[in-house]
Amino acid sequence: MGGVTSAASTPVPASSPKLSTPVEQGGPPSSVLGLAPVIPVVVLEDAADAVPLARALVAGGLPAIEVTLRTPAALDAVRAIADEVPDAVVGAGTVLAPEHVEAARAAGARFLVSPGWSPRLLGAMKDSGVPFLPGVSTVSEVVTLLDEGITELKFFPAEAAGGAPYLKSLASPLPRARFCPTGGITLASAPSYLALPNVGCVGGTWMLPADALAAKDWDRVRQLAREAARLAA
DSSP: OTTOOOOOSSOOOSSOOOOSSOOOTTSOOSOSTTSOSEEEEEOOSOGGGHHHHHHHHHHTTOOEEEEETTSTTHHHHHHHHHHHOTTOEEEEESOOSHHHHHHHHHHTOSOEEOSSOOHHHHHHHHTTSSOEEOEEOSHHHHHHHHHTTOOEEEETTTTTTTHHHHHHHHHTTOTTOEEEEBSSOOTTTHHHHHTSTTBOOEEEOTTSOHHHHHTTOHHHHHHHHHHHHGGGO
């Protein structure tokens, strides 16, 4: 499995974090937006880091983990987390084509996230059997997806596309649409998004600083994840 190891300095917590969306062991969640207030967006260069990183995030209270398909190690990382961290709900991000959908599902991804969408990609995600978040940044895209019966969306790139004020302006005219904004969000700015009635969670990377990942400082990742998880309070 690409040299993946299950060694980790961070122990698995004695009890799993409580999820607001019920998830059967190993099965897909009913909704991506109800898994946690924050979904860590993970880019892994080495699949051997996948299991200890996932255990640190779960121990900190962030069980939903989006592994982006941006590196050769990504699918091995998804597979390792799915196989070895049962308390994690691992998904695949940066899903750009139907073949990504198939590969991610085969690796054990339990949800899918894309930065945007095309009719072909949307069809593959619909057929995948797992929940998914297609990316949008315009009102027309939101209306088009609502017309397709899709109400849970990724708002990307959140800060560059208008941030929390933009999403707030959509709540009244498009009350069925709910979002996971991602892109440039920090611990300081996340509460302004989570306070909105049409935001279910946010995606972010601030709990995964590059220096901590390079040093394999899983305790620091766990502490930062714990800070992020407290945003639900």
